[in-house]
Amino acid sequence: MEDNNDDLIPQKQSLFPxxxxxxxxxxxxxxxxxxxxxxxxxxxDELVRIAVEKRKAEYRSDRxxxxxxxxxxxxxxxxxxxxxYKINSTFETATGTTSVEIKKSRSNTIxxxxxxAIFVLIALVLLLIRF
Amino acid sequence: MTTLVGLALIAVLCFGxxxxxxxxxxxxxKPKNAExxxxxxxxxxxxxxxxxxxxxxxxxxxxGRYARETYQKWRAGEVNPSRRTFSRFFMYLxxxxxxxxxxxxxxxxxAQYLEKDKYELEVYTDDWKETLQPLVTEVIAKGESAQLxxxxxxxxxxxxxxxxxxxxxxxxxxxxxxxxxxxxxxxKEFATINQLLDNTNGKGKVTHVLKLPLGTITLQxxxx
Numbered sequence: 001m002e003d004n005n006d007d008l009i010p011q012k013q014s015l016f017p018x019x020x021x022x023x024x025x026x027x028x029x030x031x032x033x034x035x036x037x038x039x040x041x042x043x044x045d046e047l048v049r050i051a052v053e054k055r056k057a058e059y060r061s062d063r064x065x066x067x068x069x070x071x072x073x074x075x076x077x078x079x080x081x082x083x084x085y086k087i088n089s090t091f092e093t094a095t096g097t098t099s100v101e102i103k104k105s106r107s108n109t110i111x112x113x114x115x116x117a118i119f120v121l122i123a124l125v126l127l128l129i130r131f
Numbered sequence: 132m133t134t135l136v137g138l139a140l141i142a143v144l145c146f147g148x149x150x151x152x153x154x155x156x157x158x159x160x161k162p163k164n165a166e167x168x169x170x171x172x173x174x175x176x177x178x179x180x181x182x183x184x185x186x187x188x189x190x191x192x193x194x195g196r197y198a199r200e201t202y203q204k205w206r207a208g209e210v211n212p213s214r215r216t217f218s219r220f221f222m223y224l225x226x227x228x229x230x231x232x233x234x235x236x237x238x239x240x241x242a243q244y245l246e247k248d249k250y251e252l253e254v255y256t257d258d259w260k261e262t263l264q265p266l267v268t269e270v271i272a273k274g275e276s277a278q279l280x281x282x283x284x285x286x287x288x289x290x291x292x293x294x295x296x297x298x299x300x301x302x303x304x305x306x307x308x309x310x311x312x313x314x315x316x317x318x319k320e321f322a323t324i325n326q327l328l329d330n331t332n333g334k335g336k337v338t339h340v341l342k343l344p345l346g347t348i349t350l351q352x353x354x355x
Protein backbone atom coordinates (compact mmCIF):
# COMPACT_ATOMS: atom_id res chain seq x y z
CA MET A 1 0.00 0.00 0.00
CA GLU A 2 1.27 3.40 -0.91
CA ASP A 3 1.99 5.63 2.01
CA ASN A 4 0.64 9.11 1.40
CA ASN A 5 1.58 10.58 4.75
CA ASP A 6 3.52 13.74 3.88
CA ASP A 7 4.78 14.09 7.45
CA LEU A 8 7.11 11.17 6.98
CA ILE A 9 8.76 12.68 3.97
CA PRO A 10 11.82 14.63 5.06
CA GLN A 11 11.38 18.32 4.35
CA LYS A 12 13.76 19.63 1.75
CA GLN A 13 16.00 22.31 3.20
CA SER A 14 17.59 25.17 1.32
CA LEU A 15 21.29 24.75 0.65
CA PHE A 16 21.79 28.42 1.39
CA PRO A 17 21.50 30.09 4.79
CA UNK A 18 18.67 32.51 5.42
CA UNK A 19 19.50 35.95 4.04
CA UNK A 20 19.88 39.06 6.19
CA UNK A 21 16.71 40.53 4.64
CA UNK A 22 14.76 37.42 5.67
CA UNK A 23 16.03 37.75 9.22
CA UNK A 24 14.98 41.40 9.31
CA UNK A 25 11.57 40.64 7.79
CA UNK A 26 10.99 37.93 10.40
CA UNK A 27 12.18 40.21 13.18
CA UNK A 28 9.91 43.05 12.01
CA UNK A 29 6.91 40.74 12.03
CA UNK A 30 7.53 39.86 15.64
CA UNK A 31 7.63 43.50 16.80
CA UNK A 32 4.57 45.05 18.37
CA UNK A 33 2.87 48.14 16.93
CA UNK A 34 4.75 50.57 19.13
CA UNK A 35 8.12 49.03 18.30
CA UNK A 36 7.26 49.03 14.59
CA UNK A 37 6.43 52.74 14.84
CA UNK A 38 9.75 53.43 16.54
CA UNK A 39 11.57 51.50 13.81
CA UNK A 40 9.86 53.52 11.08
CA UNK A 41 10.74 56.76 12.87
CA UNK A 42 14.37 55.74 13.29
CA UNK A 43 14.64 54.73 9.64
CA UNK A 44 13.29 58.16 8.64
CA ASP A 45 15.69 59.91 11.08
CA GLU A 46 18.57 58.02 9.52
CA LEU A 47 17.60 59.25 6.07
CA VAL A 48 17.71 62.83 7.35
CA ARG A 49 21.05 62.21 9.10
CA ILE A 50 22.52 60.76 5.91
CA ALA A 51 21.30 63.77 3.91
CA VAL A 52 22.94 66.11 6.45
CA GLU A 53 26.18 64.11 6.36
CA LYS A 54 26.12 64.21 2.57
CA ARG A 55 25.80 67.98 2.62
CA LYS A 56 28.69 68.23 5.09
CA ALA A 57 30.80 65.96 2.88
CA GLU A 58 30.02 68.10 -0.17
CA TYR A 59 31.09 71.17 1.77
CA ARG A 60 34.36 69.47 2.81
CA SER A 61 34.92 68.44 -0.80
CA ASP A 62 34.37 71.98 -2.15
CA ARG A 63 36.63 73.49 0.49
CA UNK A 64 39.38 70.92 -0.19
CA UNK A 65 39.17 71.67 -3.92
CA UNK A 66 39.58 75.40 -3.30
CA UNK A 67 42.52 74.77 -0.99
CA UNK A 68 44.19 72.49 -3.52
CA UNK A 69 43.80 75.11 -6.25
CA UNK A 70 45.41 77.65 -3.91
CA UNK A 71 48.23 75.22 -3.32
CA UNK A 72 48.80 74.86 -7.07
CA UNK A 73 48.92 78.66 -7.42
CA UNK A 74 51.36 78.97 -4.52
CA UNK A 75 53.58 76.26 -5.96
CA UNK A 76 53.56 78.02 -9.35
CA UNK A 77 54.53 81.31 -7.68
CA UNK A 78 57.34 79.64 -5.75
CA UNK A 79 58.46 77.98 -8.96
CA UNK A 80 58.97 81.35 -10.56
CA UNK A 81 60.60 83.08 -7.61
CA UNK A 82 62.44 80.50 -5.49
CA UNK A 83 64.98 77.86 -6.40
CA UNK A 84 64.35 75.24 -3.76
CA TYR A 85 61.13 74.67 -1.90
CA LYS A 86 59.04 71.97 -0.31
CA ILE A 87 55.35 72.21 0.54
CA ASN A 88 53.47 69.66 2.63
CA SER A 89 49.72 70.00 2.89
CA THR A 90 46.84 67.90 4.17
CA PHE A 91 43.21 68.31 3.13
CA GLU A 92 40.10 66.91 4.74
CA THR A 93 37.94 65.84 1.82
CA ALA A 94 34.54 64.16 1.49
CA THR A 95 36.05 60.69 1.32
CA GLY A 96 39.02 60.99 3.64
CA THR A 97 42.32 62.84 3.82
CA THR A 98 44.57 63.90 0.97
CA SER A 99 48.24 64.58 1.67
CA VAL A 100 50.26 66.47 -0.89
CA GLU A 101 54.00 67.03 -1.06
CA ILE A 102 55.44 69.34 -3.68
CA LYS A 103 59.20 69.49 -3.77
CA LYS A 104 61.55 71.33 -6.05
CA SER A 105 65.23 71.14 -5.44
CA ARG A 106 67.30 72.94 -8.03
CA SER A 107 70.51 72.55 -5.98
CA ASN A 108 69.99 68.79 -5.86
CA THR A 109 69.62 68.74 -9.63
CA ILE A 110 72.80 70.81 -9.98
CA UNK A 111 74.67 68.46 -7.62
CA UNK A 112 73.44 65.46 -9.61
CA UNK A 113 74.46 66.97 -12.94
CA UNK A 114 77.84 67.96 -11.50
CA UNK A 115 78.40 64.46 -10.11
CA UNK A 116 77.58 62.90 -13.49
CA ALA A 117 79.86 65.40 -15.26
CA ILE A 118 82.75 64.67 -12.86
CA PHE A 119 82.21 60.93 -13.26
CA VAL A 120 82.27 61.24 -17.07
CA LEU A 121 85.37 63.43 -16.85
CA ILE A 122 87.22 60.95 -14.63
CA ALA A 123 86.21 58.11 -16.93
CA LEU A 124 87.55 60.04 -19.93
CA VAL A 125 90.81 60.86 -18.14
CA LEU A 126 91.27 57.21 -17.17
CA LEU A 127 90.59 56.12 -20.73
CA LEU A 128 93.09 58.63 -22.10
CA ILE A 129 95.76 57.55 -19.58
CA ARG A 130 95.25 53.90 -20.52
CA PHE A 131 95.65 54.44 -24.25
CA MET B 132 76.59 24.84 42.76
CA THR B 133 73.17 25.78 44.23
CA THR B 134 73.36 29.14 42.46
CA LEU B 135 74.02 27.41 39.16
CA VAL B 136 71.10 25.04 39.64
CA GLY B 137 68.91 28.01 40.57
CA LEU B 138 69.95 29.94 37.49
CA ALA B 139 69.35 26.91 35.27
CA LEU B 140 65.90 26.49 36.80
CA ILE B 141 65.03 30.15 36.15
CA ALA B 142 66.29 29.81 32.56
CA VAL B 143 64.13 26.70 32.03
CA LEU B 144 61.09 28.45 33.51
CA CYS B 145 61.63 31.54 31.35
CA PHE B 146 62.05 29.39 28.25
CA GLY B 147 58.93 27.39 29.14
CA UNK B 148 56.89 30.54 29.67
CA UNK B 149 58.13 32.02 26.38
CA UNK B 150 57.42 28.77 24.52
CA UNK B 151 53.92 28.47 25.99
CA UNK B 152 53.11 32.07 25.14
CA UNK B 153 54.25 31.58 21.56
CA UNK B 154 52.42 28.32 21.01
CA UNK B 155 49.14 29.35 22.69
CA UNK B 156 46.38 30.52 20.31
CA UNK B 157 45.69 34.26 20.11
CA UNK B 158 43.69 35.51 23.05
CA UNK B 159 39.99 35.95 22.50
CA UNK B 160 38.51 39.35 23.09
CA LYS B 161 37.12 39.52 26.62
CA PRO B 162 35.73 43.00 27.04
CA LYS B 163 35.88 44.27 30.60
CA ASN B 164 32.92 46.03 32.15
CA ALA B 165 34.89 49.27 32.47
CA GLU B 166 35.81 49.18 28.79
CA UNK B 167 32.21 48.63 27.73
CA UNK B 168 31.12 51.49 29.97
CA UNK B 169 33.59 53.79 28.22
CA UNK B 170 32.05 52.85 24.88
CA UNK B 171 28.56 53.51 26.21
CA UNK B 172 29.51 56.90 27.61
CA UNK B 173 31.01 57.85 24.28
CA UNK B 174 27.49 58.44 22.98
CA UNK B 175 26.58 61.81 21.48
CA UNK B 176 25.11 64.36 23.90
CA UNK B 177 21.47 63.76 23.04
CA UNK B 178 21.38 59.96 23.48
CA UNK B 179 23.68 60.26 26.50
CA UNK B 180 21.21 62.61 28.19
CA UNK B 181 18.38 60.24 27.33
CA UNK B 182 20.37 57.39 28.87
CA UNK B 183 20.93 59.27 32.14
CA UNK B 184 17.30 60.37 32.29
CA UNK B 185 16.25 56.74 31.88
CA UNK B 186 18.73 55.66 34.55
CA UNK B 187 17.33 58.24 36.96
CA UNK B 188 13.77 57.24 36.15
CA UNK B 189 14.47 53.55 36.74
CA UNK B 190 16.80 53.68 39.75
CA UNK B 191 15.88 56.91 41.51
CA UNK B 192 17.29 60.45 41.77
CA UNK B 193 20.20 59.44 44.05
CA UNK B 194 21.52 56.84 41.62
CA GLY B 195 20.88 59.24 38.74
CA ARG B 196 22.87 62.02 40.41
CA TYR B 197 25.73 59.64 41.21
CA ALA B 198 25.85 58.46 37.58
CA ARG B 199 25.87 62.06 36.30
CA GLU B 200 28.65 62.99 38.70
CA THR B 201 30.78 59.93 38.04
CA TYR B 202 30.39 59.42 34.32
CA GLN B 203 33.42 61.56 33.39
CA LYS B 204 35.54 59.39 35.70
CA TRP B 205 34.08 56.20 34.24
CA ARG B 206 34.76 57.52 30.77
CA ALA B 207 38.33 58.50 31.63
CA GLY B 208 38.91 55.13 33.32
CA GLU B 209 39.70 56.82 36.66
CA VAL B 210 36.90 54.92 38.38
CA ASN B 211 35.71 51.44 37.48
CA PRO B 212 31.95 50.94 37.58
CA SER B 213 30.72 48.46 40.15
CA ARG B 214 29.19 45.22 38.91
CA ARG B 215 25.77 46.53 39.92
CA THR B 216 26.17 49.76 37.98
CA PHE B 217 27.34 47.84 34.93
CA SER B 218 24.37 45.47 35.17
CA ARG B 219 21.98 48.40 35.47
CA PHE B 220 23.39 50.10 32.37
CA PHE B 221 23.99 47.06 30.21
CA MET B 222 21.57 44.38 31.36
CA TYR B 223 18.54 46.23 32.68
CA LEU B 224 18.35 49.52 30.75
CA UNK B 225 18.39 47.95 27.26
CA UNK B 226 15.09 46.29 28.19
CA UNK B 227 13.46 49.68 28.69
CA UNK B 228 15.43 51.79 26.19
CA UNK B 229 13.71 53.41 23.25
CA UNK B 230 14.53 51.86 19.90
CA UNK B 231 16.34 55.05 18.97
CA UNK B 232 18.65 54.90 21.99
CA UNK B 233 19.28 51.19 21.45
CA UNK B 234 20.31 51.99 17.87
CA UNK B 235 22.78 54.60 19.12
CA UNK B 236 24.27 52.20 21.68
CA UNK B 237 24.61 49.58 18.96
CA UNK B 238 26.23 52.15 16.66
CA UNK B 239 28.87 52.87 19.32
CA UNK B 240 29.51 49.19 19.97
CA UNK B 241 29.92 48.57 16.24
CA ALA B 242 32.24 51.57 15.87
CA GLN B 243 34.39 50.29 18.70
CA TYR B 244 34.41 46.54 18.21
CA LEU B 245 34.01 45.74 14.53
CA GLU B 246 37.34 44.88 13.02
CA LYS B 247 38.73 47.56 10.71
CA ASP B 248 41.25 46.66 8.05
CA LYS B 249 43.93 48.78 6.43
CA TYR B 250 44.83 48.48 2.78
CA GLU B 251 47.41 50.14 0.56
CA LEU B 252 47.08 50.54 -3.15
CA GLU B 253 49.03 52.23 -5.91
CA VAL B 254 46.80 53.83 -8.52
CA TYR B 255 47.27 56.02 -11.55
CA THR B 256 45.04 58.97 -12.32
CA ASP B 257 43.82 57.21 -15.47
CA ASP B 258 43.02 53.80 -13.97
CA TRP B 259 42.11 54.44 -10.35
CA LYS B 260 38.48 53.50 -10.80
CA GLU B 261 39.14 50.04 -12.19
CA THR B 262 41.91 49.37 -9.65
CA LEU B 263 39.95 50.57 -6.66
CA GLN B 264 36.50 49.22 -7.45
CA PRO B 265 36.99 45.55 -6.39
CA LEU B 266 38.56 46.52 -3.06
CA VAL B 267 35.88 49.08 -2.24
CA THR B 268 33.16 46.55 -3.07
CA GLU B 269 34.87 44.04 -0.78
CA VAL B 270 35.15 46.48 2.14
CA ILE B 271 31.52 47.60 1.81
CA ALA B 272 30.33 43.99 1.61
CA LYS B 273 32.35 43.19 4.72
CA GLY B 274 30.46 45.94 6.54
CA GLU B 275 27.17 44.34 5.62
CA SER B 276 27.99 40.98 7.11
CA ALA B 277 30.19 42.08 10.04
CA GLN B 278 29.08 40.90 13.47
CA LEU B 279 30.18 42.01 16.89
CA UNK B 280 32.69 39.66 18.54
CA UNK B 281 31.11 36.53 20.05
CA UNK B 282 32.33 37.48 23.54
CA UNK B 283 30.31 40.71 23.43
CA UNK B 284 27.24 38.99 22.02
CA UNK B 285 27.40 36.45 24.84
CA UNK B 286 27.88 39.09 27.49
CA UNK B 287 25.10 41.36 26.20
CA UNK B 288 22.39 38.85 25.42
CA UNK B 289 19.90 41.59 24.42
CA UNK B 290 21.94 42.02 21.23
CA UNK B 291 20.12 38.93 19.96
CA UNK B 292 16.67 40.51 20.39
CA UNK B 293 14.53 41.03 17.32
CA UNK B 294 14.50 44.82 17.57
CA UNK B 295 18.31 44.89 17.80
CA UNK B 296 18.47 42.79 14.65
CA UNK B 297 16.33 45.43 12.94
CA UNK B 298 18.53 48.19 14.41
CA UNK B 299 21.58 46.44 12.98
CA UNK B 300 19.93 46.27 9.56
CA UNK B 301 19.13 50.00 9.66
CA UNK B 302 22.69 50.89 10.68
CA UNK B 303 24.21 48.63 8.01
CA UNK B 304 21.98 50.17 5.34
CA UNK B 305 22.90 53.70 6.52
CA UNK B 306 26.58 52.90 6.50
CA UNK B 307 26.34 51.52 2.98
CA UNK B 308 24.43 54.55 1.69
CA UNK B 309 26.90 56.92 3.35
CA UNK B 310 29.86 55.09 1.80
CA UNK B 311 28.22 55.18 -1.62
CA UNK B 312 27.40 58.90 -1.29
CA UNK B 313 30.98 59.70 -0.36
CA UNK B 314 32.44 57.51 -3.07
CA UNK B 315 30.36 59.36 -5.65
CA UNK B 316 32.42 62.43 -4.72
CA UNK B 317 35.70 60.62 -5.33
CA UNK B 318 35.41 61.39 -9.08
CA LYS B 319 35.54 65.12 -8.37
CA GLU B 320 38.39 64.69 -5.90
CA PHE B 321 40.46 62.71 -8.39
CA ALA B 322 39.88 65.38 -11.05
CA THR B 323 41.44 67.96 -8.70
CA ILE B 324 44.30 65.63 -7.76
CA ASN B 325 44.96 65.03 -11.46
CA GLN B 326 45.01 68.78 -12.03
CA LEU B 327 47.44 69.20 -9.14
CA LEU B 328 49.81 66.52 -10.43
CA ASP B 329 49.53 67.96 -13.92
CA ASN B 330 50.44 71.46 -12.74
CA THR B 331 53.38 70.42 -10.61
CA ASN B 332 55.18 68.64 -13.48
CA GLY B 333 56.28 65.58 -11.58
CA LYS B 334 57.28 67.48 -8.47
CA GLY B 335 54.11 66.56 -6.59
CA LYS B 336 53.45 63.45 -4.54
CA VAL B 337 49.86 62.69 -3.51
CA THR B 338 48.52 60.20 -0.99
CA HIS B 339 44.83 59.85 -0.28
CA VAL B 340 43.47 57.95 2.70
CA LEU B 341 40.01 56.74 1.76
CA LYS B 342 37.96 56.21 4.91
CA LEU B 343 35.25 53.60 4.85
CA PRO B 344 33.25 52.40 7.87
CA LEU B 345 35.15 49.14 8.14
CA GLY B 346 38.53 50.00 6.78
CA THR B 347 40.86 52.55 5.31
CA ILE B 348 42.51 52.37 1.90
CA THR B 349 45.71 54.35 1.48
CA LEU B 350 46.12 55.30 -2.16
CA GLN B 351 49.49 56.28 -3.56
CA UNK B 352 48.38 58.32 -6.56
CA UNK B 353 50.63 58.64 -9.57
CA UNK B 354 50.40 60.13 -13.01
CA UNK B 355 51.75 58.45 -16.14
